[in-house]
Amino acid sequence: MNPKIRELARILSKMKRGAALTGAGVSSESGVPTFRGKDGLWNKYRPEDLATPEAFMRNPKLVWEWYNWRIKLVKSTEPNPAHYTLKEFESIFEEFHTITQNVDNLHQKAGSKNVIELHGNLLRARCTGCGKIYTDFEIREGELPRCPECGALLRPDVVWFGEMLPPDALRKSFEIARNSEFFFVIGTSAVVYPAAQLPFEAKEMGALIIEVNIEKTPVTAIADFSFMGKAGEILPEILEELKNVKD
Ligand code: BJW
Ligand code: ZN
Numbered sequence: 001m002n003p004k005i006r007e008l009a010r011i012l013s014k015m016k017r018g019a020a021l022t023g024a025g026v027s028s029e030s031g032v033p034t035f036r037g038k039d040g041l042w043n044k045y046r047p048e049d050l051a052t053p054e055a056f057m058r059n060p061k062l063v064w065e066w067y068n069w070r071i072k073l074v075k076s077t078e079p080n081p082a083h084y085t086l087k088e089f090e091s092i093f094e095e096f097h098t099i100t101q102n103v104d105n106l107h108q109k110a111g112s113k114n115v116i117e118l119h120g121n122l123l124r125a126r127c128t129g130c131g132k133i134y135t136d137f138e139i140r141e142g143e144l145p146r147c148p149e150c151g152a153l154l155r156p157d158v159v160w161f162g163e164m165l166p167p168d169a170l171r172k173s174f175e176i177a178r179n180s181e182f183f184f185v186i187g188t189s190a191v192v193y194p195a196a197q198l199p200f201e202a203k204e205m206g207a208l209i210i211e212v213n214i215e216k217t218p219v220t221a222i223a224d225f226s227f228m229g230k231a232g233e234i235l236p237e238i239l240e241e242l243k244n245v246k247d
Contacts, residue, residue: 001241005234008210008225009241011182015208016094018182020086021198023101025187025213029080029232032073032104036189051160060144060153067156068139071122074103079110082186082231085239087111092242099173101188101195103158116169116176118195120158128153165194177202184210187231190217 012018024034034040045066049055056063087110089096097114098107103122107115125137125145129152137154139145145154159165173195177183183202190196199219203209211223212234220226227234 002237004225004227005237005241009238009245011208012238012242013245015181017180018089018093018095018184018207019097019099019176019180019202020089020184020186021099021101021177021188021195022086022107022186023188023190025189026082026100026231027077027080027102027104027106028187029082029230030077030104030106032077032102032106034187036191047161051158052162053160054162056155056160060155063156064139064144067122071139071156074105074122077104077106079106080232081236083107083110083112085235088239090114092239092246097176099176099195099198101192116173118159118165118169118173120156120166122156122158124157125154126157128155133157170194173198174201177207178205180205180207182208182210184212185217185219185223186212186235188213188217190219 024032028034035042037043050063050066083106086098086107090113097116098112099116099118100107101119103120105121105123123135125134127147127150129147129150132147132149134154137145146152147154177198178201180202183199185199190199196218199209200222203222209219209223210225211217211219212227212231214228214230
């Protein structure tokens, strides 16, 4: 066992309140593509064409086609050991929240209850007219989905560049970051704001920062523990060691 993991587990075993900020890297072992990096979506597609309100107004068909592909893909995936570990953390610690930038629903599918979605969810659509949320919307080939209530176009219920994050989720996330004794930052490049501010906020309030990523990020410099490796491998090791220490 990695001695750093043992040391971390000893420290965590005395703590009560914590959280994790997760990003696309947490789901990559489930087969969901990340955004940045060699195999990332933004290496193949331009965010300006697909993930802004302007892109949607310009070409809703193109945007929906891309989202349909991603919705199908995500529906065919399953949570991995990283998601399941975070679910376990909810019963190991007195208070534990998963603040996610992911839109793939995999934390919920793994059974996590305290999930805060900062960038929305692919499995929901929202009416651009009346704002109604739909969880079972059907998209027919070559047709744009419309609101059964008001007839306006539906859009994916996700947060695009230049859009505000859901205010309640954002407020709650900052509150959690400021009140956490420990704060995990897992599988995120930590470059998209305001989510990327959360680890710095937690650090400023004295939280222990634990990063799990296959490469360095802007958070690495402030991390008390930095594990360079796959989330689906490192997190279960931390969980196992935590259980050993607690016994
Ligand atoms: C592993 C692993 C394994 C891999 N184990 N690790 C200049 C111009 C315009 C705007 C801005 C600007 N400067 C700042 C802004 C604001 C902008 C922003 O931050 N831009 C930066 C990119 C510069 N932010 C916004 O616009 C936000 N809104 C906002 O700020 O509102 C106020 C405002 C309004 C108007 C103007 C200015 C401000 C909204 C951001 C919305 C982000 N939306 C997306 C798409 C969601 C919908 C969808 O999925 O289609 O969210 S973009 C994309 O990035 C997605 C992600 O949630 C987000 C973060 O990405 P994430 O999760 O970190 O993924 P990656 O791929 O970047 O990283 C993966 C990591 O995993 C890597 O580090 C790997 O190493 C690692 N990894 N495998 C462990 N197995
Ligand atoms: Zn409507």
